[in-house]
Amino acid sequence: MLIIKSETLNQIHVIHLNGILNADTSPELEKLLRQLAQESRPCILLCVRDLEYISSAGVGCFIGAIAAIRQKKGDLRFSEMQPQVRRIFTLLDMEDFFSHFDSMEMGLASFA
Amino acid sequence: MPVLSFLAEDTMQALETQAAILGIQENDIREIRIEKECRIRMIFPAETRQLELIRRLAHSTASQAPGLDPQTADDISLALDEACTNIMAHAYDRHSHQKIIEVELSISSDSITIILTDQGESGRCFEPEKLRPPDMDALRVTPIPGGLGFHLIRKIMDAVTYEKGPGQPNRLTMKRYIHRPG
Numbered sequence: 409m410l411i412i413k414s415e416t417l418n419q420i421h422v423i424h425l426n427g428i429l430n431a432d433t434s435p436e437l438e439k440l441l442r443q444l445a446q447e448s449r450p451c452i453l454l455c456v457r458d459l460e461y462i463s464s465a466g467v468g469c470f471i472g473a474i475a476a477i478r479q480k481k482g483d484l485r486f487s488e489m490q491p492q493v494r495r496i497f498t499l500l501d502m503e504d505f506f507s508h509f510d511s512m513e514m515g516l517a518s519f520a
Numbered sequence: 521m522p523v524l525s526f527l528a529e530d531t532m533q534a535l536e537t538q539a540a541i542l543g544i545q546e547n548d549i550r551e552i553r554i555e556k557e558c559r560i561r562m563i564f565p566a567e568t569r570q571l572e573l574i575r576r577l578a579h580s581t582a583s584q585a586p587g588l589d590p591q592t593a594d595d596i597s598l599a600l601d602e603a604c605t606n607i608m609a610h611a612y613d614r615h616s617h618q619k620i621i622e623v624e625l626s627i628s629s630d631s632i633t634i635i636l637t638d639q640g641e642s643g644r645c646f647e648p649e650k651l652r653p654p655d656m657d658a659l660r661v662t663p664i665p666g667g668l669g670f671h672l673i674r675k676i677m678d679a680v681t682y683e684k685g686p687g688q689p690n691r692l693t694m695k696r697y698i699h700r701p702g
Contacts, residue, residue, distance in 0.1 A: 409572075430575075431605040432568035461575075463601045464668035471663045492594060499595075499675050500668060501656050 412437060420451045420519050422512070426458035429466030437466075441473035441484070450482035453515045457488035462496050470506065483507070487515035558584065559626040566608045566619040566638070575601045578625055578634070585627045587698050596632055596696055599676040600625075602669035603636050603692055611640025611690055630699070631678075636692045644690065648682045 410433035411426040421444050429437065444450050454470075470484060477484050486508035497503050509515040539545070560581055564570045579597035582588060604621055612619045622637040653674075654667050674680055677694040684690045 428572050430568070430571050430601060431608070432571050461572075463571075463598060463605065464672055465605055467668060468666060471659070475663045495591070495594070496598070496672070499672055502659075505660065 409433065410436065412440065414440070417516060418519075420453055420516055422453045422455060422516070424455045424458070428461045429459060429469070430461065430463040431465035434465045434469045438469045438472060441469060442476075445473050445476040445480070445482075447480075447482075449480055450477050451519045452477065452482070452484045453512070453519070454484065454486050455488060455512050455515070456486055456493055457490065459490065459493050462493050464496070464500070467496060467500065467502070474506075483519070485509065485515055485518060487512045557626075557628055559624065562623045562625075563620055564623075566604075566612050566621045568605070568608060571601055571604055574604060574623065578623075581625055582627070582632055585632055585698055586629070588632070592696065592698075595676040596634070599673045599694060599696075600634055600636075602672050603634070603694065606669050607636065607638045607640060607690075610646065611638045611642055613640070613642045631695050631697045633693065633695045636694075637689045639689050644684050644686075646682065646684070646690070648680065 409427045410429055411424075413424040413426075415422050415424075423437075423440070425437070427433070441452070444452055474484055484506060486506055488511060489508050494503070494508075497505070507518065509518060558581070560577075562574060562577060564574060575597045578600045579593050582593045582596045583590070585593075600623065604623070607621055608614065619639065624633075624635040624637075626633050648670065651667075651670055653671050673694060677696045678700065679693075679695040681693045682691070683693075
């Protein structure tokens with residue numbers, strides 16, 4: 409199960425993910441990211457402190473959205489990534505593909 | 521007659537006690553090793569809602585392997601998730617209603633082996649030996665999702681083989697050594 413909560417702080421879309429992000433749960437997040445990517449300069453911060461697990465289907469959500477987001481001078485960044493989630497980015501040699509920050513505050517400040 | 525038992529907490533103490541009961545010199549025994557071998561088989565519908573349960577079952581089973589570190593148990597259950605996801609998406613072409621996946625997970629003293637079997641027609645076209653690792657530099661320029669699952673499986677597991685044939689199920693065998701060579 410994946411719980412997605414989103415809010416807007418200082419024009420930054422903050423998405424909190426809680427649970428499991430796999431092929432079963434990723435379509436809902438994919439839909440949301442695609443929707444946000446339509447905006448002008450979409451700034452998205454994914455708070456993944458409570459994300460327990462991610463598979464390549466979950467990583468695919470971010471890869472699928474990032475081109476459209478960066479094309480509009482926006483970005484998709486992460487905060488509070490837990491070791492078990494970071495592990496998949498390491499396995500995929502994608503550690504520097506997305507920016508990540510130790511806290512939500514730091515993630516928000518990075519967009520300033 | 522006393523019953524031999526090695527269920528005591530301290531194996532060597534149990535050995536000493538039992539050897540004394542049987543009148544055997546304790547030092548006659550060269551080695552004592554408790555080996556846990558097990559095999560489980562799971563047959564489940566090829567539906568994504570099953571993925572988390574299967575992953576958790578595989579994780580708890582793999583964690584029983586003596587000497588296996590927790591991160592490797594995480595990795596192995598991730599490889600299984602990726603393999604099941606590929607079957608659902610590609611072998612069964614997302615038409616997985618009423619289709620099944622069979623998973624056999626076995627633990628030996630030196631390795632963990634997972635065998636996945638499916639009946640997907642599209643799986644007959646899968647040629648893993650021709651599959652190249654994703655080009656990460658190209659992905660940075662043109663991010664296109666997909667193709668990462670099998671790449672992950674290859675990184676995590678030490679041996680991966682794929683068998684297919686007319687009239688036979690598709691079979692993916694993945695092995696991970698408990699202590700990786702090198």
